[in-house]
C-alpha cells in the first residue's frame with residue numbers, strides 16, 4: 099500500500115474542489131429566477147437614484163412657478179412637465195419616491211423589530227406570557243387593518259411620521275403571529291433542550307438558538323411586506339393624512355393629480371406608474387428571496403411531483419436476456435437528479451435481475467444509490483428533480499417505462515410492493531392500522547369493507563402480531579417499532595405480490611426484532627413463492643436471507659454473485675473492505691478497519707473506478723476510461739481490473 103493511495107476524495111487530481119460544492123449558492127439561485135432578477139435590477143436602479151437625489155441637477159421640487167403651470171411632459175426644461183403650481187414633476191417624482199421608499203422600509207423594519215420580539219418571546223416562553231401577548235395582538239387584529247391605521251393617524255394628527263407609526267403598528271400582528279408560529283415549533287426541539295442543559299440563559303438561547311432559525315422567516319416576511327407598506331403609506335398620503343404640502347411623496351402626488359385627472363392626466367398617471375413599478379419590483383424580488391431562503395422550495399417542492407418519474411431516455415438498456423422465470427430485470431438503469439447546472443448521477447447504469455422466489459440483496463454504503471434504484475423501478479422518484487435517463491426495467495416480462503400511468507399504478511402495491519425503512523413515517527398517524535390495511539386491500543380489489551377487514555386481521559396474524567382482532571383497532575403510535583414494521587410487511591403482502599422491494603426494513607430495529615422480521619420474511623417467501631429485492635447496508639442481514647447479492651458503489655454495481663461467493667470470496671476490494679468492517683462475535687482480537695475517505699459526489703464522478711481514491715490496490719489503469727463489469731464464471735461478476743485473488747469460484 100502506498101501512503102498516497104488511500105486518502106480522502108480531495109486528493110483526486112481529476113476533481114477540482116470548486117465543482118464539488120454540492121448546492122448552488124443563494125445568489126446564483128436568485129439570479130436564475132429571471133423575474134426576481136428583473137425586480138432586483140429595477141429596484142437597485144430606483145434605490146441608486148433616490149440615494150444620489152441630493153446631488154442630481156434637479157430643480158427645487160417645492161419651487162412654484164405659476165407662469166409654467168400644467169406643462170405637458172417633454173416640455174422645455176421640464177422632462178415630465180409641471181403640476182398645477184408650476185413645480186417640476188420629475189424633481190417631485192424623484193424626491194417623492196425617496197420619501198415613499200424611506201417610509202415604507204422604515205415602517206417594515208419597525209414592525210419587524212417589534213413583531214419579532216413579541217413573536218419570539220411569546221413563542222419561547224409560552225404559557226401565560228404567550229396568552230397575554232397574543233390576546234393583545236388579537237385585539238389589534240380585531241380592527242380592520244386600514245381603519246386602524248386611519249384611527250391612529252387621526253389620534254396622532256396628520257403627518258408623515260405619524261403615518262409611518264400607524265403603518266408600522268398595524269403590521270406588528272402580522273409579524274408577531276408568523277414569528278410566534280415558527281418559534282413555537284422550535285422552542286421545544288432537542289437542540290434547545292441541549293442548550294438549556296448546557297447552562298445557557300434564556301437571552302442567550304433566544305439569540306443563539308432561536309433567532310438564527312427564525313431569521314429566514316423574518317427576512318421573508320419583510321421582503322414580502324415592504325411593497326404593501328409603500329402602498330399603505332401612499333394610501334394615507336393620498337387621503338391627505340400622510341405627507342403634508344408642499345412635501346411630495348408618491349401618494350400625495352397621486353392625490354393632487356386626481357383633482358385634475360381630466361385636464362392633465364399625466365399628473366396622476368406618472369406617480370401611479372411609479373408606485374406600480376416600485377411595488378412590483380419589490381414583490382418580485384421578495385418572492386425570489388422567499389424561494390431562495392425556503393429550502394423546501396429549492397428542490398422544487400412546490401411543483402407537484404409527477405405521478406410517474408420523468409422518463410427521458412437516451413437508450414433502452416443493452417438488451418441483455420435473462421432466465422425465463424425472471425420477475426424483475428433491470429438493464430443499465432440510469433437515474434439522475436438535475437439541480438441547476440449540476441446533474442447528480444445517483445444511479446449510473448445498474449443491471450441485475452430477480453428470479454421467481456429468489457431474494458436478491460442490494461448492499462452498499464449510505465448514499466450509494468440503493469434507494470433511488472429501488473424507487474426508480476416503479477417510477478417513484480420525485481420529478482422534478484429526478485429523471486430516468488436511460489435503461490430499461492422489465493417487470494413480469496413487461497417494460498415498465500413503456501406502460502401507461504394507470505398500468506404502473508396497478509402494479510404498485512399490487513404485484514410489486516414496497517416496505518420502507520421507517521415504519522412510523524410510512525403509516526398514517528390518524529388511521530388505525532386495520533383501516534390502513536383495508537385501504538391497501540381495497541385499492542386493488544373490489545371487496546366490501548367487512549371482507550377487507552377480515553382479510554386485514556388475517557394478514558396481521560400472518561405477520562405474527564398477537565391478538566390481531568383487537569390490534570387492528572390500534573393506531574401506529576400504540577405499537578412497538580417491530581410491530582409497526584410487521585404492519586408494513588402485512589401491508590406489502592395485502593395483495594399477494596410477486597415481488598417485495600424492501601428498503602432497509604430492519605435498519606431501524608434492534609437485533610432481536612431484526613432477527614424475527616428476517617425469519618418472518620423468509621417464511622413468507624417460502625410459503626408464497628414471493629421474490630424479494632432486499633436493500634441493506636448490513637452484511638450480517640445479507641447472509642441470513644439473500645440468495646444472491648449485488649454490491650453498489652457510487653451508483654453502480656461493482657460486484658454481483660451468490661451470497662456464498664460475495665461473502666466468502668469477494669472479488670472487489672470494496673466488497674472485501676466492507677466485509678472487514680463487520681465485527682464478528684467471539685473474535686475480539688480481529689481488527690475491524692474502517693474504509694478511509696468518503697464516497698465521491700455523484701455530480702462529479704472521477705474517470706475510471708469510483709473507488710480508486712480509497713482503494714489500497716489502485717494502479718494508474720484504474721483511473722482511465724470506464725471499468726467494465728467482468729464475468730468471473732458461475733454467475734460471479736466484478737467491476738474491477740484487478741480482482742482479489744481466489745475470487746473466481
Ligand code: ADP
Nearest residue numbers: 435442444463464465466467468469470471700
Ligand atoms: P442510499 O444508498 O443510502 O439509499 P440514495 O439512493 O438515497 O442512497 O441516494 C443516492 C444519491 O442520490 C445520494 O448522493 C443522494 O444525495 C442523491 N439523492 C437522493 N435523493 C435526491 C434528491 N431528491 N435530490 C437530489 N439528490 C438526491
Ligand code: MG
Nearest residue numbers: 468469470601
Ligand atoms: Mg436509502
